[in-house]
Amino acid sequence: MNRNIYIDNIPQEKALQSFMDGLQACGWFKRDAELIPVRESLHRITAEPVIAKRSSPHYTASAMDGAAVKSAMTIGATEGNPVNIMAGDYLEVDTGDFVPKEYDAVIMIEDINFFPDHIQIIKAAVPWQHIRSIGEDMVEGDMILPSLRSIGPYELAALITAGVETVPVIKKPMLAVIPTGTELVDSAQIQMAPGDIVESNSYMLMGLAREWGADCLRHDIVIDDREQIRQAVMDVKSQADLIVICSGSSAGREDYTASIVKELGEVLVHGVAVRPGKPAILGIIEQKPVIGVPGYPISAGLIFNLFAKPIIYRKIGALAPDNETIPGTISKKLPSPMGVDEYVNVNVAVINDKMITYPLNRGAGLSSILVKSDGTLHIERGQEGLEAGSGCNISLYRSRREIKNSLITLGSHDMSIDFLIDILYRDHGIRLVSTNVGSMGGIMALRRKETHFAGLHLLDENGGYNISYLNKYLPNEKYLLVNLVKRHQGLVVAPGNPLGITGIGDLARSNVRYINRQKGAGTRILLDHLLKKEGISSADINGYNREEYTHLAVAAAVKNDACDTGMAIFASAKAMGLDFIPVDVERYDLCILTDIIPEQQLECLLTVIRSGEFRERVNRFGGYETDLTGNIIYRHGY
């Protein structure tokens, strides 16, 4: 077995330059044009100047509703001394009507009295008044649009007016995506084997390419077989202007892309010093660019943005739109290796006029992060990362207005937060960004004033919730503690409860594989509290150190037999069709910093929490009690 595990580490701008140079040298940037019907040309780009085929108006036209007259006949007309013009000497006209050459002025309707056989003019006309001359708008031979102009709705109307029936536009480059991998399946089936992965990267890349102005075709999934992948490249080569091979760009056992590109053409770059996405391949086969992207979605998206976007825009002669860039303040230390350009997805919210920037999980395999992300932070090569609180520049995916209209909640996770997110946006246009950092993480974020509010369910030694922690950690803050829900905590077990677990005591059994929540999570604190009460040591629990970050993840692990039980809320067991052994009811409150949350947004938040719909959705889900929902539990600093 030949495992070539070494790939290059070429700086990103050098990689792009060598790709661009290679494509330039083989003439790939030469623009292809096609002639299409003008009425189908919306959002296309002109390939050459478009010339008016006719003048507009092509005749002398009335600019008003009224009557065309000889101006000489109106001399001296006033309201007190109107001039009569007899039928035959005038022509009634509407706006846009032809004014024959015997007339040299139009009188507007407001200055005319109409009679059966004549009209009365109450205002003298200046020669050529209210007459649009031929070509006033456009003249035959005028350049209507220069080369490389995007045809928007207004351009479209102007072209039609200018008598243009077909228009030369830049041909859209055709992207062919080849998804490879024996593990890939085309769509999710109920019973997918472990190791099967639904192929989704091709749709992401095609969506991006379409936004950039390309057409796309997708080859069927190809298994990890060198000959079959090679054949797929041969198959799409003639139709495609740009080929992307999805995954197979690293140096694992079944990664054939580089070797195929080398065989059929030239590999310019294999391995770029970026994170994520290092194993990218840039090559040329028969004067056409080929990009090998890694399999993880965030890596694939980044590599495609870095290398496909600039070549597509250059090929079609358009300016790549800049994402808006805003200065932010990073919420936590963000280490990064010196040698790479790293791109980190972030959330952004405005707190006290500062754009607080929250780095998201850097796992390149998390497509959920791409959905959560508000933009990216670029840590340049040579930088060692960023200290908490330092300035940074964020390239935004969303509009600044959407960012300004966002609330952020860092704290413990609860499914009811999703209902808040949904209703707040739908009914009030407020985007709520929620990041799960556990209850203690939420308190720390409140202390640093980096979150508008936090979800907390922290049990103290006296059996109370949240308040003693807040008194300890937030002695000087002004806040409201509002109950969101009460919820049932318990042990999630497989359907039928095969191990016969009845309570906390059973967790110490050696045949029970437990899965825990991360440190600082309220659920973990509850477990510790219950273990103490029962006199059980954490060392006796198989899996006490194995951590998940959400209730649902705990339930999923049980469902998939990765463990036998874990503590979570009822809702998560229900979502997964699992059994649930209740052990406690806990209060899940929101601690809201009223000094930093804008007043109107606070009002909307409370309105949603107290709405019938929220309560109804929570109750329908099950495992919750809403008798305290929306109540103010505690008020501090007022």
Add this chain to the structure above:
Amino acid sequence: MNRNIYIDNIPQEKALQSFMDGLQACGWFKRDAELIPVRESLHRITAEPVIAKRSSPHYTASAMDGAAVKSAMTIGATEGNPVNIMAGDYLEVDTGDFVPKEYDAVIMIEDINFFPDHIQIIKAAVPWQHIRSIGEDMVEGDMILPSLRSIGPYELAALITAGVETVPVIKKPMLAVIPTGTELVDSAQIQMAPGDIVESNSYMLMGLAREWGADCLRHDIVIDDREQIRQAVMDVKSQADLIVICSGSSAGREDYTASIVKELGEVLVHGVAVRPGKPAILGIIEQKPVIGVPGYPISAGLIFNLFAKPIIYRKIGALAPDNETIPGTISKKLPSPMGVDEYVNVNVAVINDKMITYPLNRGAGLSSILVKSDGTLHIERGQEGLEAGSGCNISLYRSRREIKNSLITLGSHDMSIDFLIDILYRDHGIRLVSTNVGSMGGIMALRRKETHFAGLHLLDENGGYNISYLNKYLPNEKYLLVNLVKRHQGLVVAPGNPLGITGIGDLARSNVRYINRQKGAGTRILLDHLLKKEGISSADINGYNREEYTHLAVAAAVKNDACDTGMAIFASAKAMGLDFIPVDVERYDLCILTDIIPEQQLECLLTVIRSGEFRERVNRFGGYETDLTGNIIYRHGY
């Protein structure tokens, strides 16, 4: 004949409010949803929260290429003291592969030495290292997207990964456009009758509506017949969510829209205090909005933007994107009536870090202005207009970057400027904005430093060009005078020269209808010079006071028999297939203010002027001489 010439004058925000209220009351904003295949959902908007159908990964997965092991077997492994693991006790895995439950760690490939029957581990494993837990990315039951979220490429990939196969999205509202007018034709024919107009507004409105998220259908053109228009409304009513009747919204003889809306439903507003676009109609027929837009393209576009855009965005639950707004400085006085909200199209260019804003011609019939425009200036009701040099806010159509990359030339018109525009943008990405204000207008703009350069062809009493004028009007400026072309000026006449015109002397003949250029135009100064030489008085010329603003417009007037002759350059006669009687060769120079034009852009401009392509395109056009093209004629202030 019943000419109802009076319509209301309702303030724009009141009109919109009453439209919104009416639609709200009849339930039109209720959102319609449809379930569509996820792979066709790009750029659609979710109608309700979308929930993960499966966890991702749905199995414990390797996060690395390497080998899955029991971590306990690797204790103590180091480079100096590797641990052997025999076949059967490990499993070779690639990234994404299933890690069965007998293993609890993955060793990355870099830390393994491979042998035929065993592997050597050179680094001890921590339990659960490099293993992705079930649901690490997404957990079954998680909300992937809330309601009203636009599905971009990243969202699309996440939905597919989450096992979502169909997604509930907001149904696109269907816009039906009914173009009305007996004068309308579907496409330009070679021999269109005077009064015929190519219907283009419907395509502009459909293009806009598509950008805002609607689907569109277009009814065939309907002639000005009340019953036929009424029938058209009845025909589209069942398919459409929103009906727009194009033109027929004013109170001219054939304007039936208001009466039809009144018959079939309710007219909420007829006449809005905006300019242009006053005669707009807003109504409701059977719980559906109907908008009557005026016939002039700029009015139609404005009314559609003011009233269709907000209701479409509200209907689909999306935020209307804000055009970027920038502060500008208005280049000239802009009067506006107190009682209306006026929207003026403008060009914008950066000069000395100021955003100079140039109001464009306010003729609502000029679709060419919509193409030229960089954005609009809103003069609010109650304002009497703007003084030259005062501040204003511009709502931009183009990106700020495109504006920053613009040069402006105010001065005399020449077709060769179009070649500059084309090549400068195509090859250098520089947008050149050209506005024809005549040669004297150009000199005044240079004086006020409101243009980067100006095209001039001003003849002085001694037969010289431009320099004496510059010495007089720009005594203290730093500039380069560069020749662009020399060009043939002459009299444009109908093919075959039916009136036998041979030179300037013939213009005094009473049967010759002349058309002049506007005051300050170099061509008019040339005419005056030649008339003086021949001893002819301007009063003897029939049409001396009738003005056109460009060479091509003069030629168009001749072509369409609106006059018999006019003075223009050869190029314009050729473009129109007319005859040409040469009377002079003139120098057309660019006066470039080198203090305000950025150095790099000046370099590009000179490169283009001196390029073979520019010279070739000019010569191919004819009527030009290029022996001086690109030469520096005069240098001042250096």
